[in-house]
Amino acid sequence: MINLAFKDIRHNLGRFLLTTAGISLLLIVVMGMGGIYRGLIQEATLIIDRAGADIWVVQKDTKGPFAEVSKLPRNLEYRIEAVAGVASAEPFVSHTVQRNKENRVLRLTIQGVADDGSWLPIIQGRALQAGHFEMLADKSARLPLGSTLKLGKDVYTVVGITGRMNSPSGDAMVFLSLNDAMAVQSDIPAETIRLERQARLQRFDTLPQGNTSVDHADILMSETHRPAALPGRQISAVLVKVLPGHSIEAVLEKLRSIPDVTAYTADEQREIMLSGFVARSRKQLLLFRTILIIVSTVVMTLILYTLTLDKLHDIAMLKLIGARNGVIINMILQQSLLIGILAFGMARFCGEWVYPFFPRRVVLVSFDLWVLFGIVVGISVLASCAGIIKAMRTNAGEILS
């Protein structure tokens, strides 16, 4: 049997390709939305997974650095290291800065690393070697090797480029030594320090000189006379690794008994991240995807309906020569499916080139692609319905009109 759908497409190839290209553009966006969601999850859990900690110790009654501000004293790691079952405790410093560089806004998440960072996916350059003023920057920061950036009071040189290291909010991550990261986080302007020193000296001036009585000691300890302290260096969390053979739950229980901290397992920390920040984005992306799929269906329906309207005369002729309804339905359905499937393939192919230019990372997962393929087949069938109904209502007598 002559394939009428194929013959018609061949005859109107330009129109068919333009239609398919239009649908594929819509599908690129639908596919991209799904990919952005997957990328969001990957970025959100990236640092949790990469850190490889068994337990996250954060500020008391907070959900940790991924949900809210968490401040811990610098020396907490030594107290935690003393807990039985703890193999290592490393400070975790992470904060976001925004700078302008070469007329562009640069949002960076600064991450402190306790070692040289050689475990990071370095795609160009080397790991950290000097103790200070070197940084590893993610490719998405667009900071080339050897370029410099002023953070706090110091200038840092990019010595290595990492691939696909973005924070949950999509900002490029840069990696400094732990001390440098803390220095940037705790940077206090020189004027603030100068003023504090001045204030301190003034307070000492009010003290009675040479008097060492108990009363004066009380005055020294009172709120008004105690030298005001500028905040010392703080960390966001302490990452704990448990010794082999020890139960994570048991160590967790002990850490939770420390009054000024809260401890979570890595899974709990991941769950906090996904249920908070990511969940809202997921709903938003799902809404966008749903709207886009509806738009695609409506567009496809209109296109196929118009294509069918253009063929009503031919359909009437087919009916006149005795073609069964199945022949006509097949022609419309096959064209619809061909448009849908080719548009999907085109979107998949073009997406590979387009997605790297998206501001957020797009991660395409086979499962998502198969689901979308199923949806495309579904909407292709749905979209052909209006055309099929119109074709079925067409009378052979319309050949005379």
Place this chain on the structure above:
Amino acid sequence: MKSVALSAENLCKTYGAGETAVHALDQVSFSMHAGEIVALLGPSGAGKSTLLTSLGLIQPPDSGRITIGGKTVFDDDYRVNVRDFRRNNIGFVFQKANLLPFLTARENIRIALEVNDASSKESKLVADELLEHFELGARRNFLPAQLSGGQQQRVAIARALANKPSLLLADEPTAALDSHMGRKVMELLKNVAHSHNTAVLVVTHDHRAIDVFDRIFIMEDGKLREK
């Protein structure tokens, strides 16, 4: 004695109602024999096309009886499955060729055969035979847009004959052609009637080729009379 290919009895068709009612067919009765070519003449609005579409089961009459090839296909109580019946028994040719623009000349004939369950091989064979018969063998792979009006009309006639119908209905088949080509197509239809033993009913305004017809009917105000 040739068999009766088409018989119409008391066909009536009215458009509208009351004072504005138009009787397009008013008790029309006639018959045609196999292998006969008959002209249907008459002024515009006389009911010629209505009679043709009624006989072709495109727009059934309000009442009456139609018998094609000895089988009653329409009467007051019974209507045949029109699409199935048309496929095997009736061929149509119109003023425009109405070829499917995305199929070649050969494929336009093949599709008429293949919707009637002919195999691909069989349909190619029959289509090629018909194209040769109508001197279009060299243009079998041409799209309609690449054929002249006369060639398109010949392909349309070939398509109408593909399933060997007992009745061929032609509605002003030469209206879009020049006189030379019009004459050629009329002679072709006569040849079809005689060589294929098909009853051919032609609605026409073209009096220049009137001599090709075996009989002539004239239609006026919905009434039919033989000239």
